[in-house]
Amino acid sequence: MQQDEILARLTEIFRKTFDDDRLTVTHDMTAADVEAWDSLSHINLILAVERAFEIRLTTREVRAMKNVGDFVGLIAKKAA
Amino acid sequence: MGFVSVAFFLCLALAATAFYAVPGRWRTRYLLALSYAFYASWSLPYLLLLVLASLAAFGAGRAIAHAAEERSKKIFLAGGIAALLVLVAGFKGGGEIKGLLFPLGLSYYSFKLIAYLVEVYWDESALQADLAAFCLYPAFFPQIVSGPIQRPQDFFAQWRRAARAPADFAGIEDGFRLILGGLMLKLLIADRLGAFIAVVDVEPERFNWGVNAACICCYTLQLYADFAGYTNIALGVGKLFGITGPPNFNAPFAAANIQDMWRRWHMSLTLWLTDYLFMPLQMALRGLGRAGLVLCITINMVAIGLWHGLTLNFLCFGAFHALCLNVTALTAKPRKFLFGRRAVTRAAAHLSGAVLTFGLMTLSMLFFHTQTLGSAWLHFRLLTFLLPAGVLGWGDIRSDVSDPVIACMALAYYFSIGAPGLRPVGRVAGALAPNWLQYGLALLLISAMTVESAGGFIYGQF
Numbered sequence: 389m390q391q392d393e394i395l396a397r398l399t400e401i402f403r404k405t406f407d408d409d410r411l412t413v414t415h416d417m418t419a420a421d422v423e424a425w426d427s428l429s430h431i432n433l434i435l436a437v438e439r440a441f442e443i444r445l446t447t448r449e450v451r452a453m454k455n456v457g458d459f460v461g462l463i464a465k466k467a468a
Numbered sequence: 469m470g471f472v473s474v475a476f477f478l479c480l481a482l483a484a485t486a487f488y489a490v491p492g493r494w495r496t497r498y499l500l501a502l503s504y505a506f507y508a509s510w511s512l513p514y515l516l517l518l519v520l521a522s523l524a525a526f527g528a529g530r531a532i533a534h535a536a537e538e539r540s541k542k543i544f545l546a547g548g549i550a551a552l553l554v555l556v557a558g559f560k561g562g563g564e565i566k567g568l569l570f571p572l573g574l575s576y577y578s579f580k581l582i583a584y585l586v587e588v589y590w591d592e593s594a595l596q597a598d599l600a601a602f603c604l605y606p607a608f609f610p611q612i613v614s615g616p617i618q619r620p621q622d623f624f625a626q627w628r629r630a631a632r633a634p635a636d637f638a639g640i641e642d643g644f645r646l647i648l649g650g651l652m653l654k655l656l657i658a659d660r661l662g663a664f665i666a667v668v669d670v671e672p673e674r675f676n677w678g679v680n681a682a683c684i685c686c687y688t689l690q691l692y693a694d695f696a697g698y699t700n701i702a703l704g705v706g707k708l709f710g711i712t713g714p715p716n717f718n719a720p721f722a723a724a725n726i727q728d729m730w731r732r733w734h735m736s737l738t739l740w741l742t743d744y745l746f747m748p749l750q751m752a753l754r755g756l757g758r759a760g761l762v763l764c765i766t767i768n769m770v771a772i773g774l775w776h777g778l779t780l781n782f783l784c785f786g787a788f789h790a791l792c793l794n795v796t797a798l799t800a801k802p803r804k805f806l807f808g809r810r811a812v813t814r815a816a817a818h819l820s821g822a823v824l825t826f827g828l829m830t831l832s833m834l835f836f837h838t839q840t841l842g843s844a845w846l847h848f849r850l851l852t853f854l855l856p857a858g859v860l861g862w863g864d865i866r867s868d869v870s871d872p873v874i875a876c877m878a879l880a881y882y883f884s885i886g887a888p889g890l891r892p893v894g895r896v897a898g899a900l901a902p903n904w905l906q907y908g909l910a911l912l913l914i915s916a917m918t919v920e921s922a923g924g925f926i927y928g929q930f
Contacts, residue, residue: 407804427742428727428761428797431750447751448590451743 389467394460401436405429415457441467470924471701472654484708492632496600499709503609514571522603524551525581532585533592541589548585552578561778575775575930576615577606579740584620586744596624610705614698614927616713616736630710643707648910650700653883655918658693660876661686663869663919672850674858680850682873687833689880691926698925719886724821726828727796741768765797766790776930781844785835792828
C-alpha cells in the first residue's frame with residue numbers, strides 16, 4: 389500500500405474518531421496538534437486503524453510512534 | 469537534611485560551586501557521592517537499600533536487553549518490576565505494623581527504576597552502560613525526596629551534556645529564581661495555611677461552619693502550595709547542576725474538568741502511570757469497549773490513591789476520583805453537544821467546571837488529609853450540617869494564625885489557576901528594579917515572615 393493512500397485513509401479515520409471534519413493529517417502531526425487527541429481517545433484511534441487496515445498493533449509499537457509519519461510507516465509495514 | 473534549612477543551602481552553595489571545578493570525567497562520581505551523602509545524612513542503612521535497588525535494576529536492564537528470546541525478556545522485566553513493587557508495598561503496608569520508618573524517596577526512585585526497565589524492554593537503545601551515571605539517575609539528590617519523577621532517557625541525555633558543559637549562568641539564575649519562588653510558596657503561604665489547619669484539626673466540632681469550610685478548602689490549597697513549592701525548589705536545585713526536571717503542576721485549577729485537572733496535577737506521577745499502567749492496560753482491554761475504559765480509569769486512579777499509602781483513606785481517595793473521571797469520560801459527547809456550540813456557553817461551562825473541579829478535589833481531600841474514615845466522616849458531617857457546628861469562630865483563634873488565612877488562601881488559589889496577569893507585572897517590576905534587588909527582597913520576606921512551625925514537606929512522607 390502506498391504511503392499517500394494510507395495518509396488519505398488515516399485522514400478519514402482521524403476525522404471520524406476526533407469528530408472534526410476539517411482535520412487533514414500530515415506526516416509530522418502529533419497529539420499536541422489535535423485538541424481531542426488525548427490518552428483516552430488514543431485507544432479509539434488505534435482500534436479504528438486496526439479495523440480499517442486489518443492489522444494488530446502491540447503496546448511496544450504504539451509507544452514507539454512519535455508522530456503520524458511513524459504511524460504511516462508502521463501501517464505500511466504491518467499491512468504489507 | 470531537609471530542603472528548608474540554612475545548613476542545606478550553605479552545603480548546596482559549596483557543592484554547586486565545587487561541581488564546576490571538578491573535571492568532566494569525575495563529575496558523575498562527584499555528584500553520585502554527593503547524592504549518597506545527602507541520603508546518608510537521613511539514614512545510612514536505607515542508603516544501602518537504594519544502592520542495592522539501583523544495582524539490581526542495572527543488572528535487570530542488561531538482562532532484558534541481552535536476552536535472546538522475547539519470553540526471557542518478559543521474565544526479567546516482570547521479575548524486576550515485581551521486586552520493586554514488593555519493596556514499596558512491603559514498606560508501605562508492613563513497615564507500619566513492624567514500626568519501620570518508610571525509606572525516604574522509595575516511592576519515587578522505585579518508579580524511576582521501573583520506568584527504566586520498561587523503556588529498555590520497549591527499546592534496547594535505552595540501556596545505560598555507565599554504572600555510575602545509571603546509579604545517579606535514581607539517587608540524584610534534588611529529586612530523591614519527592615520527585616519529580618524524571619524519565620530515564622531525558623535524564624541521561626541531559627546528564628551527558630551537563631557532565632562536560634561549563635557553568636551555564638543563565639540556567640543557574642533560573643534555578644535560583646525557582647528556589648526563591650518555591651521557598652515563598654512553601655514558607656509564606658503553605659506553612660501559614662498549615663498553622664491554621666493544625667489549630668482547627670484538634671477539635672473541628674468546636675468551630676463554626678465558616679471556619680470548618682475554610683479549613684477544608686485549606687487542605688487543597690496547602691497541599692498545592694506545599695508540593696508546588698517543593699517542586700520548584702527541587703527543579704531549581706537540579707538546574708544548578710545542569711539538569712532540568714519535568715514539571716509537576718500546570719495551573720491545575722484552571723482546568724475545565726477533573727480529567728483535565730489530573731493532566732495538570734502531580735504531572736510527573738500521572739504521566740508515569742499513563743505510560744506504564746494506563747496505556748498498556750488500555751491496549752490489553754481494547755476489545756471491551758466502554759467497559760474496558762471504565763476498568764482502566766478505575767485501576768489507574770485507585771493506583772494513584774494507593775501510591776500514597778496502603779490505607780482505606782487513600783483507597784477511597786482513588787475510588788472517588790475514579791468515579792469522577794469515569795463520569796467525565798462517559799459524558800464527554802453530551803457535554804460537547806450541550807455546551808460546545810456557542811462561545812458563551814463554552815466559557816460558562818469552563819468557568820463553572822473549574823469551580824466544580826476545585827470543589828470535587830477539596831471533597832476528596834477529606835480522605836487524603838485525615839488518617840481514618842471516621843475523621844473524614846466527621847468533617848463531612850460538619851460541612852453538610854449533618855452535625856451541629858460549634859460556637860468557636862475566627863476571633864477565638866490566635867490572631868497571628870487567623871489573620872493571614874484569607875490572604876494566603878487567595879494567593880494559593882491565584883497561583884493554582886496559573887497566576888493570570890503576573891507576567892506583565894513581572895516585566896514592569898523587572899524594568900524598575902534590578903534582579904539583585906528583587907532577589908534580596910524575596911529573601912528578606914522569607915526570613916522575616918516565616919512562621920515558627922515551618923517544617924517538612926507533605927509529600928516527603930509518601
